[in-house]
Amino acid sequence: MSQQTLRQKLEILADAAKYDASCASSGTSKKNSLGGKGIGSTEGMGICHAYAPDGRCISLLKVLLTNHCIFDCHYCINRKSSNVRRARFTPQEVADLTINFYKRNYIEGLFLSSGIIKSSNHTMELLVEAARILREEYDFRGYIHLKTIPEADPGLIHQAGLYADRVSINVELPTTSGLSRLAPDKDAVQIEGALAKTKSRIIEAKDERKRFKHAPRFAPAGQSTQMIVGADDASDADIVGKASNLYGNFGLRRVYYSAFSPIPDASAVLPLKRPPLMREHRLYQSDWLMRFYGYAPGEVAQATDTHGNLPLDIDPKLAWALKFRGQFPVDVNRAAKEQLLRVPGLGTTAVGRILAARRHRTLRLDDVAKLTQSIAKVRPFLVALDWRPSTLTDRADLRALLAPKQEQLELF
Amino acid sequence: MVAMQNVSLGVHHVVHMPQPDDFAFWREHARTLIQCDVPPDRVSWVEPGGTGDLFAHGGNAHGEKRLPVPDKDAPPVRVSKRFMRLAKNAILHSDTSRFAQLYLLLWKLQSNPRMMEDKADPDVRKVEEWDKSVRRDSHKMHAFVRFREVESDEGKHYVAWFEPDHHIVRANAGFFKRRFANMKWSILTPRGCIHWDGEVMRESGPAQRSDAPSDDPTEDLWKSYYASTFNPARLKVGAMMSEMPKKYWKNMPEAELIPDLIASAQAREAGMVSAGEREERLRPQNLAEVSDAISACRDCPIAECGPRAVMGEGAIGSPLMIIGEQPGDQEDLSGKPFVGPAGQLLDECLEAAKIDRSAAYVTNAVKHFKYVLRGKRRIHQSPTAKETDTCRWWLEAERAIVQPRIILALGASAARGLLGKTVSISQARGAPIPLEDGSELWVTAHPAYLLRLEGEARKEQGALFAHDLSAVRARMSALTMQSSYHSQIA
Ligand code: SF4
Numbered sequence: 001m002s003q004q005t006l007r008q009k010l011e012i013l014a015d016a017a018k019y020d021a022s023c024a025s026s027g028t029s030k031k032n033s034l035g036g037k038g039i040g041s042t043e044g045m046g047i048c049h050a051y052a053p054d055g056r057c058i059s060l061l062k063v064l065l066t067n068h069c070i071f072d073c074h075y076c077i078n079r080k081s082s083n084v085r086r087a088r089f090t091p092q093e094v095a096d097l098t099i100n101f102y103k104r105n106y107i108e109g110l111f112l113s114s115g116i117i118k119s120s121n122h123t124m125e126l127l128v129e130a131a132r133i134l135r136e137e138y139d140f141r142g143y144i145h146l147k148t149i150p151e152a153d154p155g156l157i158h159q160a161g162l163y164a165d166r167v168s169i170n171v172e173l174p175t176t177s178g179l180s181r182l183a184p185d186k187d188a189v190q191i192e193g194a195l196a197k198t199k200s201r202i203i204e205a206k207d208e209r210k211r212f213k214h215a216p217r218f219a220p221a222g223q224s225t226q227m228i229v230g231a232d233d234a235s236d237a238d239i240v241g242k243a244s245n246l247y248g249n250f251g252l253r254r255v256y257y258s259a260f261s262p263i264p265d266a267s268a269v270l271p272l273k274r275p276p277l278m279r280e281h282r283l284y285q286s287d288w289l290m291r292f293y294g295y296a297p298g299e300v301a302q303a304t305d306t307h308g309n310l311p312l313d314i315d316p317k318l319a320w321a322l323k324f325r326g327q328f329p330v331d332v333n334r335a336a337k338e339q340l341l342r343v344p345g346l347g348t349t350a351v352g353r354i355l356a357a358r359r360h361r362t363l364r365l366d367d368v369a370k371l372t373q374s375i376a377k378v379r380p381f382l383v384a385l386d387w388r389p390s391t392l393t394d395r396a397d398l399r400a401l402l403a404p405k406q407e408q409l410e411l412f
Numbered sequence: 413m414v415a416m417q418n419v420s421l422g423v424h425h426v427v428h429m430p431q432p433d434d435f436a437f438w439r440e441h442a443r444t445l446i447q448c449d450v451p452p453d454r455v456s457w458v459e460p461g462g463t464g465d466l467f468a469h470g471g472n473a474h475g476e477k478r479l480p481v482p483d484k485d486a487p488p489v490r491v492s493k494r495f496m497r498l499a500k501n502a503i504l505h506s507d508t509s510r511f512a513q514l515y516l517l518l519w520k521l522q523s524n525p526r527m528m529e530d531k532a533d534p535d536v537r538k539v540e541e542w543d544k545s546v547r548r549d550s551h552k553m554h555a556f557v558r559f560r561e562v563e564s565d566e567g568k569h570y571v572a573w574f575e576p577d578h579h580i581v582r583a584n585a586g587f588f589k590r591r592f593a594n595m596k597w598s599i600l601t602p603r604g605c606i607h608w609d610g611e612v613m614r615e616s617g618p619a620q621r622s623d624a625p626s627d628d629p630t631e632d633l634w635k636s637y638y639a640s641t642f643n644p645a646r647l648k649v650g651a652m653m654s655e656m657p658k659k660y661w662k663n664m665p666e667a668e669l670i671p672d673l674i675a676s677a678q679a680r681e682a683g684m685v686s687a688g689e690r691e692e693r694l695r696p697q698n699l700a701e702v703s704d705a706i707s708a709c710r711d712c713p714i715a716e717c718g719p720r721a722v723m724g725e726g727a728i729g730s731p732l733m734i735i736g737e738q739p740g741d742q743e744d745l746s747g748k749p750f751v752g753p754a755g756q757l758l759d760e761c762l763e764a765a766k767i768d769r770s771a772a773y774v775t776n777a778v779k780h781f782k783y784v785l786r787g788k789r790r791i792h793q794s795p796t797a798k799e800t801d802t803c804r805w806w807l808e809a810e811r812a813i814v815q816p817r818i819i820l821a822l823g824a825s826a827a828r829g830l831l832g833k834t835v836s837i838s839q840a841r842g843a844p845i846p847l848e849d850g851s852e853l854w855v856t857a858h859p860a861y862l863l864r865l866e867g868e869a870r871k872e873q874g875a876l877f878a879h880d881l882s883a884v885r886a887r888m889s890a891l892t893m894q895s896s897y898h899s900q901i902a
Contacts, residue, residue: 007636014640032590041591047555048655050666052642053674055651062641072797072833081797097633103570103595104559106634181848184833259646353531360530367532 004087010097012087016067016078017113019258020170020226025059025108025143027253028165028221038139039102040109042165046143047108060111060145061098065089065126069115073172073183075231075260078115088117091130099138109143109165110134116149124152124160131163143221150187150194157194158218161201166221166253169194174242178232195250198223202251222253229280231260235308236279237301240286244297247290257283282310289317292348293341318344321381328381329389332363345377425455425479429511432459432603433579435503442515446489447482452519457511491521494528502542504579513538549578554587556660557599560628570597573624573663579603585613600624631665638666644677695809699728702809706779712802714780714795720744724775724810731888732771733816734758735807735826737858738778741790749774754860758822761859765881767888773814777821777829778803800828817851817891818844820884823858841880844887854887856880 004012026046033039048057066088067078077084089097098110112130116123127146134140146164148157161167169191173179176188198219205218225246227239234242243255259280286303289295303319304310311319321328321344330339332354340351353371357363365387369375380389427441438457445455491499499514507513517535521527528536559570570592581599585606588599598607600619607614652670661667696702706721722739725748734750742752750758762769777800783790795803807829811819821827827835830853831845837857844852857880862873 007633010633011636011640014637018641018643033593034590035593037594039592039595041587043587043590047551049555050638050664051652051656052638053649053652053670053677054643054646055648055655056643056646057655058638058641061637063637074801074832081801083798100630101634101637103592104561104628104630104634105557105572177848181832184831356529357531360526361532363532370532370537 006093006097009087009089009093010063012085013063013065013067013089016084016115017062017064017111019077020062020111020113020147020256024224024254025145025165026221028143029217031141033139033141036139036141038141039099040140040142042108042141042143049106049108059108060143061101061107061109062111063089063094063097063113065091065094065112065114065123065130066117067115068117070118071116071183071185073186075172075182075228091126091133094130095133095138095140098134098142099140102140102142107142109140109145111145111147113147114149120149120151121153121156124149124156128156128159128163131160135163145221148194148198150191154197157198158201161198161205161219162216164219166224167198167219168224168226169198170226171195171242171246172226172228173232174227174229174234174239175232178234182231192250195223195225195246195252199249199251223250224252224254224256225250226256226258228260229257229283235304236283236286236310237304237308239283240290240297240300243283243287244290255287257287278312279310282312282316286310286316289320293317294338295320315344317342329383330381331383332368333358333383333385343378343381345374345381346372425450426458427455427479427511428458429460433504433582435500438503438511438514439499441479442518443489444479444482445515446518446522447486448480450480452512452516455512455515457515459508459511489518489522490525491518492525492528495521498528498539498543501546501583502539504546504583505542506578507542510542546578546580549576550580550584550587552660553580553584556656556664557588558664559597560625561630562625566596568596570595571624572597572599573619573621574599574601575659575663576601576603581606582615589613627665635666635669639669639673642673642677644673644680647674647677649674695805695812697813699723699810699813702806702813705809706806709779709806711805712780712799714738714778714782714799717780717782718744720747720781721779722747722749722776722781723779724773724814725749726770726773726775726814728773728814730771730773730814731817731891732767732884733773733775733811733814733819734769734822735819735829736774736776736822737825737860738776738795739781740792740860741781741783743776744781744790749776753863754858757859757863761878761881764878765885767881767885773810773816775807775810777807777826779806795825797828797834800825801832804829804832815849815851818884818888819847819851819853820881821853821855823861826858827853827855841876842883852887854880854884 024046025042026044028042028044030041030043032041032043046059048059050058052058064078066086067084068086068088069076069078069080072080076082094110094112098107101107102109110130112127114123114127127148131144131146134144143166144164145166145168146160148160148167148169150169157167171179171188171191172183172186179186179188201218202222205215208215209217227242229239239257246252246255257280286295286300289300290297299320300310300316301308302323303316310316314322321342327339327342330343332340337351337355340346340354341348346354350372354363354368357367357371361367362385365375365379365382365384368378368382368384372378379387382389425445427438427445430437495517499518503510503514513535517527517539520535527533530536531540553574553576557572557574559572562569562571581601581604585608588597588606589608592608594610596609598605600623602618602620605616605619607616656664656667661670696705703721703723706723709715709721722743726733736750736754739749740752740754743749743755749755759769778795780803781790782793782795782799784793785791811830819830821830824834824837827837827840830847835855837855840855841857844854846852857873857877859877862870862877865873
């Protein structure tokens with residue numbers, strides 16, 4: 001085989017990593033390169049340095065160290081039995097590429113993952129080595145996200161957490177049966193065990209830093225995971241339930257959803273259709289409802305249909321409100337924050353604005369209109385000084401009135 | 413407009429801003445004016461060289477008064493933290509009325525100190541919106557500045573050309589300094605430039621695009637990355653455009669790829685789907701359809717070996733399904749499964765275990781014969797995992813039609829055809845593996861494997877094979893009894 005160029009390797013290994021949805025570079029401890037030898041800073045908010053035509057933020061150099069893999073997961077383009085072109089970076093190449101991109105302000109840092117080569121430990125060692133070169137040799141102070149391998153030695157995972165801002169382990173599929181069918185080499189118990197161990201390490205490291213200022217940081221941006229949506233037959237209710245367990249049990253910062261995309265050279269057991277993007281979007285919305293709007297997982301499940309799936313034509317908050325119309329309308333001038341947060345169309349910012357503004361005046365519908373994105377959407381659920389939605393919440397066709405018009409994917 | 417009215421009133425103050433982003437200067441003058449009780453409609457604020465400077469020609473026009481001096485005991489001016497934060501940022505906006513608008517707000521705040529909390533107030537909102545667009549502009553600057561490397565005598569220098577909407581360059585120097593502390597860099601913009609040499613920050617006047625370098629070899633790598641990380645199956649152009657509006661594209665090297673990436677996305681996605689082409693093709697609903705379909709199937713390279721596909725044999729509803737690896741030479745010639753030497757051995761063993769082959773459905777995991785020609789002989793080749801997985805589609809179709817309660821997989825390929833993963837025969841044999849539809853899978857060796865063994869090994873393996881078959885036989889009887897028991901109760 002002829003020698004691949006760096007560019008060819010990058011093409012293969014970036015292509016292979018693109019199905020991973022997590023790209024965030026936020027929420028880590030602050031650092032900068034003043035007084036150091038190298039470059040890099042993290043200042044809380046992540047930065048999206050570009051957007052691809054798939055609408056996704058490009059924040060990190062997201063690549064695999066290699067796409068060779070001894071595992072055979074059906075949903076994965078890198079599975080052993082797939083015919084994709086294979087390539088392999090050295091840890092040094094990854095570190096150099098990261099620095100060169102960073103210097104030109106293309107990226108916030110590195111998100112490194114890998115197929116399993118030889119053994120889990122061997123692979124993990126290489127991932128850690130790339131991070132080590134960046135941190136120790138280049139004094140790189142930007143963001144590093146390492147995917148850890150559940151089967152790898154705990155000592156290696158610990159080392160990864162010391163270099164990385166964030167570590168993650170993918171649970172891959174929302175149900176154990178889905179995992180054993182589509183990822184026969186992976187083991188749900190082992191994955192969750194690794195998540196639990198990482199959680200306790202993060203907590204320990206935080207405690208230590210409270211006592212000793214110079215105790216090392218361990219994954220200051222926490223851990224995250226990813227689930228693939230649409231490759232097996234798990235319902236949205238299953239997925240939401242699983243996600244809330246994961247948040248609860250493992251202190252995850254984020255659960256990412258990745259709509260299963262038809263992959264080149266797909267395994268015959270998988271659906272080959274457009275990725276369920278809208279479904280992925282609805283799941284993210286339900287994730288927000290749980291994280292920022294005070295909905296319990298059970299309440300999100302209440303918004304699903306008889307098959308346990310969220311409606312695709314309207315958002316889950318509206319779906320919930322339409323099912324529980326008795327809770328509306330709420331009075332903008334009197335209702336508690338929690339009640340206002342349940343009004344479809346009112347976001348956390350708008351609720352904050354309403355709460356602040358109503359200390360100064362009794363709000364009319366016009367005032368509310370100035371504080372919200374779309375008064376037409378929220379009006380049916382609100383009472384204001386000069387407004388009461390007479391019978392609107394009782395109308396059977398409310399859903400039709402509020403559901404956004406079907407939108408075509410735009411051509412360019 | 414405000415200024416015009418003021419002129420007619422005859423008493424007027426003009427403040428000439430030395431810099432468009434000089435908050436400290438504005439603050440000092442605004443404080444003095446408030447202390448002297450000068451209402452907003454008696455002041456105009458003039459940007460350096462900017463428009464709205466009614467008095468630019470002619471110097472002091474009539475009616476313009478120098479700044480007054482406040483009484484010594486004038487009360488201090490107070491504002492909320494929030495106002496300070498907003499004003500500092502909003503003053504960077506390019507709207508020429510910003511100084512006056514901020515002064516108006518400051519004036520009103522003196523009589524209504526909590527006004528900033530009233531988000532419905534139009535004056536507050538205006539400043540909030542400026543603050544928001546300035547923050548966005550700064551954020552985009554952090555994100556979209558692209559440095560290009562230049563070799564100079566003093567080493568490498570990184571130079572960027574950027575076009576901000578507002579007067580944000582100086583305010584963001586700190587961000588780039590903290591990030592690229594040990595790098596020499598310059599950011600050139602039409603609103604002024606900043607330069608960092610590793611120790612000192614320098615400023616210079618407006619620049620032009622042609623002052624910046626025109627390329628950098630690393631850009632090719634970056635463009636490759638950009639193109640490769642894009643997933644054509646999830647085109648969402650609107651989302652991209654709202655976060656990365658077109659006006660920024662001209663200064664981002666990767667953006668030149670966008671039109672092509674979008675144009676080819678649908679074709680690439682369609683390509684991926686049709687490469688598998690399973691969705692369009694409905695699973696056959698009866699055995700005749702399966703038979704026709706496998707004869708026409710060219711999904712995997714084995715089909716190159718020869719046109720004949722060998723269909724399974726047996727009745728729908730057979731309680732047992734026996735699955736081999738793939739047809740061999742004789743099967744290929746006769747079109748029937750398990751008729752060659754391995755088939756004969758299988759028949760003997762089945763008979764010994766008292767399993768009636770004619771009551772079973774017998775088929776293969778892979779439907780075509782895979783071989784290499786050696787002289788005139790066709791030498792059997794094992795199918796790859798990938799080929800087995802591809803052919804699984806047909807096996808699943810047969811299984812869905814026949815609906816056996818027990819499946820006996822002969823060899824690793826057969827087991828893979830059902831499980832989608834490779835199991836070890838020695839570990840999997842001897843106990844049933846439950847399948848999703850409630851049926852169960854038993855795994856054992858392939859008779860062809862026994863044929864290759866000799867002596868002790870043959871005996872040993874033969875015994876294991878016989879043992880596996882009788883376990884299946886026992887299981888079948890148990891199941892039959894169970895079901896007849898159930899039908900008696902029912
Ligand atoms: S072996 Fe199977 S998948 Fe391959 S061409 Fe034949 S029928 Fe199709």
